[in-house]
Amino acid sequence: MQFGVFTVGDVTPDPTTGRTPTEAERIKATVAIARKAEEVGMDVFATGEHHNPPFIPSSPTTMLGYIAAQTERLILSTSTTLITTNDPVKIAEDYAMLQHLADGRVDLVLGRGNQGPVYPWFGQDIRQGIPLAIENYALLHRLWREDVVDWQGRFRTPLQGFTSTPRPLDGVPPFVWHGSIRSPEIAEQAAYYGDGFFHNHIFWPAEHTRRMVELYRNRFEHYGHGKADQAIVGLGGQTFIRHNSQDAIKEFRPYFDNAPVYGGGPSLEDFAAQTPLTVGSPQQVIDRTLGFREYVGDYQRQLFLLDHAGLPLKTVLEQLDLLGEEVIPVLRKELDARKPEHVPDAPTHDSRRAKQDEEEESA
Structure with missing residues (x-):
């Protein structure tokens, strides 16, 4: 099981102080979070993509x-x-370049976005x-696997004899994960x-x-990639941790109440009861x-959102310490034992390079 953190990169006022970080502060904080994630033993750091x-x-x-170098x-x-608003040719080039710079420590989640x-x-x-x-992923998939590509589709100019470099x-x-909250077509594509x-x-x-993951698993088996329970599943989720649960709720409540995506809706208690949010x-x-496994089966990646809604960097780094020291070692042991x-x-x-080498040797 891989554990990690992801960020959406929002610049949100801290409701307890009224202060909004500058863009420069938020960018540097993101780097600090990634470095801390490695320090505490996490496997993955993921960033969103937004243009507004x-x-x-x-x-x-x-x-x-920049993070790869550190x-x-x-x-x-x-x-x-x-995948919808980026040119798949540029995605192919950019992420292959990043892959070389990071010595292979790269994968990506493709999605349509929500803006x-x-x-x-x-x-x-x-x-x-x-x-x-x-359509864009059909092209991206070929660009990474064929040295010379001829292509014609609906949404971009044709390609003739094109080679994506590097x-x-x-x-x-x-490796590609297809991310979706609600679109069965994307689960089908994956x-x-x-x-x-x-x-x-x-x-x-x-x-x-459960329904979305089950659809993906069943179709994964249908297309002959393995049994349904061998499909590759990742989950997101948000958490806020303190040693005392009441302290966690008290400290997180103003951030929840004023968060752009939460504020004005159900109470913190109701939302946590109805969704995976854990405070x-x-x-x-x-x-x-551990309960997620009961309705999605054995899965491969769990990412946590920690820096949303104006939480200060100091608090986020404290959350990473708690995850790395007290939560993830237990989860890793328990989930690996049950798989x-x-x-x-x-x-x-x-692992994918080793598999490719084995297939070439047996061919």
Whole structure:
């Protein structure tokens, strides 16, 4: 099981002080969070992609390339790369370059995004979101696997004899997770290619997550990539931890109440009861996270959102210490012990390169 953190990169006022960090402070804080994640033993750091205020991660590969130079082990990922409004040729080039710079410590989550105005800014129509996601990934998949590509589709100019450079490191493209909260077409797409499926798992009740993951697993088996329980699943989630659960609730409540995505809705207690949001002690976070397996099966990656809603950097780093010292070691031990032998680990560059070498030797 891989554990890590993801950020959406929001620039939100701290409701307890009224102060809003500058963009520069928020960017530097993101780097500090990634470095701390490696320090406390996490496996993955993932950044979102946004092109509008109040968010700062408009250039994920720039951010991740900078982090790659300051880390040694951390897998660098995205918590959405916009497959709809980015040119798949540029995605192929940018992430292959990052893959080389990071010695293979790269994968990415592809998604449509949730900011409607972004589409026309990049010359696209949000009403074509699903067709764009399907066509653009079909091209990206080929660009990473074929040295010379001829292509014609609906949404970009044709390609004739095109070679994307640099080629993927060791001939192994970055592993792709297809991220979706609510679109069964994206779960189908992930299953068709035998890729991973990442469910954000923050806003929706357990039953919705169960149905989406089950659809992906069943279609993964249908397309002949393995048994349903061997499909590659990742989950997101948000947590806030203090040693005493009441202290956690008291401290987090003003951030929850004023958060752009939470504020004005159900109470903290109601929201936590209906969704995977966990605010409490380390043991409560352990118990809640172990429970995810009951409705999605054995899965490969768990990412936590820690820096949303204006939480100061000092608090986020304290959260990382608690996760790294008291939560993740227990989760790792418990989940690894429960995983059947035939269920694969999360893909890495090294494991996929070894598999490719075996297939070439046996061919």
